[in-house]
Amino acid sequence: MTISRDRARRISSRIESWFARNARAFPWRPTGDGARDAYVSLVSEIMLQQTQAARVAERLPVFLGRFPDVSSLAGASEDEVLHAWQGLGYYRRARSLHGAASMIEAEFDGVVPRDVASLRSLPGVGAYTAGAIASMAYGVREACVDGNIQRVIMRTEGIDLEPDAPETRRRVWDIARSLVGSSVSPGALNEGLMELGAVVCTPPPHSPSCGVCPLARLCIARREGRQQEIPRPKSRSRQRVIFHDSVVVAHPRLGLRVEQRPDAGLWRKMWQPITHEGESEATAEAVLAWSGVKSVEERGSFEHQTTHRVVKVRIWSGSGVGRGTPGEWADRGRLGELAMSNAARRVIAHSGELTIG
Numbered sequence: 001m002t003i004s005r006d007r008a009r010r011i012s013s014r015i016e017s018w019f020a021r022n023a024r025a026f027p028w029r030p031t032g033d034g035a036r037d038a039y040v041s042l043v044s045e046i047m048l049q050q051t052q053a054a055r056v057a058e059r060l061p062v063f064l065g066r067f068p069d070v071s072s073l074a075g076a077s078e079d080e081v082l083h084a085w086q087g088l089g090y091y092r093r094a095r096s097l098h099g100a101a102s103m104i105e106a107e108f109d110g111v112v113p114r115d116v117a118s119l120r121s122l123p124g125v126g127a128y129t130a131g132a133i134a135s136m137a138y139g140v141r142e143a144c145v146d147g148n149i150q151r152v153i154m155r156t157e158g159i160d161l162e163p164d165a166p167e168t169r170r171r172v173w174d175i176a177r178s179l180v181g182s183s184v185s186p187g188a189l190n191e192g193l194m195e196l197g198a199v200v201c202t203p204p205p206h207s208p209s210c211g212v213c214p215l216a217r218l219c220i221a222r223r224e225g226r227q228q229e230i231p232r233p234k235s236r237s238r239q240r241v242i243f244h245d246s247v248v249v250a251h252p253r254l255g256l257r258v259e260q261r262p263d264a265g266l267w268r269k270m271w272q273p274i275t276h277e278g279e280s281e282a283t284a285e286a287v288l289a290w291s292g293v294k295s296v297e298e299r300g301s302f303e304h305q306t307t308h309r310v311v312k313v314r315i316w317s318g319s320g321v322g323r324g325t326p327g328e329w330a331d332r333g334r335l336g337e338l339a340m341s342n343a344a345r346r347v348i349a350h351s352g353e354l355t356i357g
Helices: 005-022 038-048 053-066 070-074 078-085 092-107 116-120 127-138 147-157 166-181 186-199 284-291 342-351
Strands: 240-251 255-260 271-278 295-305 309-319 328-330
Touching: 005 166, 005 186, 038 053, 038 092, 038 127, 053 078, 070 092, 078 092, 116 127, 127 186, 147 166, 147 186, 166 186, 240 284, 240 342, 271 284, 271 342, 284 295, 284 309, 295 342, 309 342
Parallel strands: 240 309
Antiparallel strands: 240 255, 240 271, 255 271, 255 328, 295 309
């Protein structure tokens, strides 16, 4: 079930006009009539998947300064890419982007493809990201639906269904395709819908700013006074709790003892102070046993939350490296070059041994 052509034209026209006047300035958006760069679109859209726009605006220029094009990104090592990604989290996206660049270099002559089927063949690129790149960088008449767009469409059309239900997704995508089909500029329409959801048609606990919304007179949820009820709240999955005991071992000449995480699971292949991961909190005796150091002293603790996990971190100061101590020495100048999670960097800072940015 979709909407009439007349309604689709009215909605699309209002969104495009509103966006032309109200678009926020971001480094991935061209100024004036400049065309959007497809490579910048690929990088920024993958960054924006699970990170706030303000944070991406800060990190994107730094990343592009290091990897200004497909070739430079494809030719980098994974560790170099992970290091440049620090501060954005969800490091699987960095690995996917690296893989996508390598695939574009090998199979598409170094040019980001324009059609959705080819874009979706790239690692880390799903239906939303493919539609966003195709429409915004190439002007292809393709829809894309993220959380902001889904919320705008569900409220405008009064769709009172579970947000994650397959039927909801089908209806929202059908309407999004109708809107793109009626638009003058598919890219402006898609980005305008996202912008509207981000700054006007906001989710609870914020109240939507219906008084300045270009769709106010067309919005079914507003007419029925149900803006705060649509979409329905998503059911939250329970986060798994895991325990990290991290031992910070420092040497005045050799630096800090670090290790690389396994090639699977949380923060895979990233560097950290020597750390034991378990299902329960370890005793000091257990920490001594696995770390191989002569003595440990507890220095503090904190919690770090990811989408699916709560990581309870305890920080230990250790001394006296033994034969069984895992890891390797990294001098203090090298620490800033290693790809580390925010949690690992917080452990080092919290230990009082040194502060790294």
